[in-house]
Amino acid sequence: MADPATYRPAPGSIPESPGVYKFRDEHGRVIYVGKAKSLRQRLNSYFADYATLHPRTQTMVTTACSVEWTVVGTEVEALQLEYSWIKEFDPRFNVRYRDDKSYPYLAVTLNEDYPRVTVMRGAKRKGVRYFGPYSHAWAIRETVDLLLRVFPVRTCSAGVFKRHGQIGRPCLLGYIGKCSAPCVGRVDEAEHYALAEDFCDFMAGTTTRFMKRLEEEMFAAAEVEEFETAARRRDDMKALERALEKQAVVLGDSTDCDVIAFARDQLEAAVQVFYVRGGRIRGQRGWVVDLVEEPSTGDLVEDFLLQAYGESDSVPREVLVPELPPETPAMQELLGEKRGAQVRIRVPQRGDKKDLMATVARNAHEALKQHKTRRASDLTARSKALQEIQDALELDQAPLRIECFDVSNLQGTNVVASMVVFEDGLARKSEYRRFSIKTVEGQDDVRSIHEVVTRRFKRYLAESQKAGDLSPEAIATDDAGGVLSSYGFGDTDEGAADSAAHQPLDPETGRPRKFAYPPNLLVIDGGPPQVAAAQRALDELGIDDIAVCGLAKRLEEVWLPEDEDPVILPRTSEGLYLLQRVRDEAHRFAINFHRAKRSKTMTVSELDDVPGLGPARRTALLKHFGSVQRLKEASPEQIAEIPGIGLRTAQTILASLRGETT
Missing domain, CATH: 3.30.420.340 (UvrC, RNAse H endonuclease domain)
Structure with missing residues (x-):
């Protein structure tokens, strides 16, 4: 049984950013994966008073021997990365997914006459369109709730659908506009099926035409002064924008690439690699290496590609790097031979891939920081350093x-x-x-x-x-x-x-x-x-x-x-x-x-030349207007509102700052 204090991160070393963390046991196996809005607050809670922890948490922290984390940009990214790791590592303490159920998917039952949107687990069925997997069913429901404003596909079970058809009255969703109510004939079978297909197209990434259509309808309604309709279309667009929130850890479904980033100082370099397969991060690795000389980033990229893929058969079709290696065509040809197909090495310039590169770079900087913290906190290393300095000098x-x-x-x-x-x-x-x-x-x-x-x-x-x-x-x-x-x-x-x-x-x-x-x-x-x-x-x-x-x-x-x-x-x-x-x-x-x-000197330099303006008045002016530029744009009357400055003094100040003669 391990003492959590033996592997507790150093105070202040845990970032406050959102991210995903992993606890490992003595054999290096991942035993728990979690996400947090603030990694520092969440991880510190595990190392609080042992007696106050939940019994299962007590077992987990005493079984673990180390903790590590990955920084992401938003909470949504943390959510996506969490389910990827849980699916990959199957941690023993993540009990939420050990209920003999698979990961939840967003499913559209296109094999029914009136397709419905629902959450499904288990084996996939023929004729059903799946999106996911997700780590939480509530995340699916939040997305669906946003999209039903624009695509009011039914979400009810077969029993509920049949019962409301018999009584001739729609359910609550039908009354509030989040269901087209095919059960009572508001739309026919073809119209409802078209709504379900549009829903699937949007979830698959075909989003531009829907946003453009809503925008056109909004402007058209505004032109004929149907402002309520225009407002509804505006709200529909906002709902789709929220559903389309960009996630740097998820790329297109067909994307297979490795994303590599470096962080370095004069002695060491940290490299982080995110392996993206099928548009999702399927793995991550990191190394910290000693630098024998001072290579450029391109040289580091070249050395890493040679060592990482020199004897590997799993070369992706695309490798994203922060800087191209010196001999890019030759390196692409070499990796292409390993893969048996063309390989591209490039620097992402825009879009989701650039965002993902930024995420990997943040993790590289965090890895180097953690490495230095661990090295500085190591009593043996510190003692050795002091002894080496004593001997050398x-x-x-x-x-x-x-x-x-x-x-x-x-x-x-x-x-x-x-x-x-x-x-x-x-x-x-x-x-x-x-x-x-x-x-x-x-x-x-x-x-x-x-x-x-x-x-x-x-x-x-x-x-x-x-x-x-x-x-x-x-x-x-x-x-x-x-x-x-x-x-x-x-x-x-x-x-x-x-x-x-x-x-x-x-x-x-x-x-x-x-x-x-x-x-x-x-x-x-x-x-x-x-x-x-x-x-x-x-x-x-x-x-x-x-x-x-x-x-x-x-x-x-x-x-x-x-x-x-x-x-x-x-x-x-x-x-x-x-x-x-x-x-x-x-x-x-x-x-x-x-x-x-220097900043302080530059801030007050222009006011120093104003006659009759002492330090107290200069401070009051800057505090009130925020900058010298805003002070120049103010009127004498506005300046005279400051206690201790009259209208004549205000006119003198403006004349001096604007280079005018009084």
Whole structure:
């Protein structure tokens, strides 16, 4: 019996998107398939208090050893994928379909004089037109309820049909217009049979002519001022549109193809393949591979096609890829020989196939994210990474606390820097900090690194002195200005509030001290110049017990101060993987802050030149109108409605923004 806590996904790792999930046992067999509007809410419910779960659910979660999921675009897609997987895997805990019944179909009994629409299970019968299968009978009934407005085919049983014919009065559906009431002769046999055939044509995909016909009838009725009839036709069109809701996981009945998508970073690539047969997804597979070099997406496609179909006899007639391989004609010819017929490799440009490609790509990104989360959460892998870094950099101890700095700017404007913290190989987002560079003008990353490292460690020395760790002589003042953010810096990262209990408190204020802990390793996003600048800043402050290194993006080389040659870690090294995660997180954090600052500057720049307009009034104007463009389009009277702004001031504002003279 497994403990659900042993395979529970990491907090925050489950997406909130709709999707389908599978529980597997210790042998890898699928034991339960379900769908959810929000995967995170649904899956978290399985790992709640064990005593509150249903007895069958308790058995299921203790039998399972792993859980996985597939993200889709809508709930309808999740519904379609759920029944496909249930039919394929026959999971033991999906009791809904273990009642000796097959999957429900939407059936039209064309073998009867007056065909009817119904839900059928079991063996197919001659003369009956089937659509499906569906995973839920209620899904069929919802579709039928929408279509009966336009195609009022009978849905009653033979007994009900006969009884209402005898009493000469239709049932309720006949009175509300959702049945043509052939039982009482409102339509004859031929007319009703034509309605049933139209219903079948619509369900088979011949939809354009019906929509066009309803539109023509709507406009014709409106022309002769029969507005009630026009409104009914409009409502009929809306009902058909709802029934025709596109489903990215279902293509045309004759579609046989494999849909391939990739997600990648500098070290790894995740590939996802959806196998579509008969227009429906019949399977899915995914891999995560190490990248020895930096191939293009087309190269990845070529390598995958060769390996996936090199010894396979099940080559589809069409392969959809995100980018064509370098030698597409040769690859098509090779796959054609394997299949014994022509094979097309193409990039979908529009329609359902492009939508399905987007769904597969989302799953590839999710698979790569999950892989990284599992790898980062693996205690053994983290320990190995820290040990590899210690050995490679010849440190006295493992770098249990790593801090990384990165600088971001746009052509020397709005220069900012970020500091991220990793402890025991995991991000400590509560201790992230961001800086606004104050003493450096222009695009000078070296001087910016020197400034931000100086400011950070001056704060560390000051915090240490407050705690009584150092003498007053060891304190240096922060001439460059303090760090921009305070505790609770406003970034949207999850987990940013996970903090106070893990930081030492200021004895005077009782609040966490922001820079009380020194790192074991200081990582700089850059090469030898940036590393030298960071080391120089530490030397100037008299700090000699913190190791410094830099990670250069181009070749992923690790640079140490004063070393002429870089340290090269294997590309499959857990140590390199951890350093890359730290570097990438610092880069992301810096970019986000830079964009926010640049956006704010651009928003108020035009208002800065308006005479007599201070920060409070500028803020009030932007809050009221939303943008400078809307403010330009407003009248002086509308602007004067804002408290503190009179009509004369409003005229001055508009004249300044529009470049007019007052």
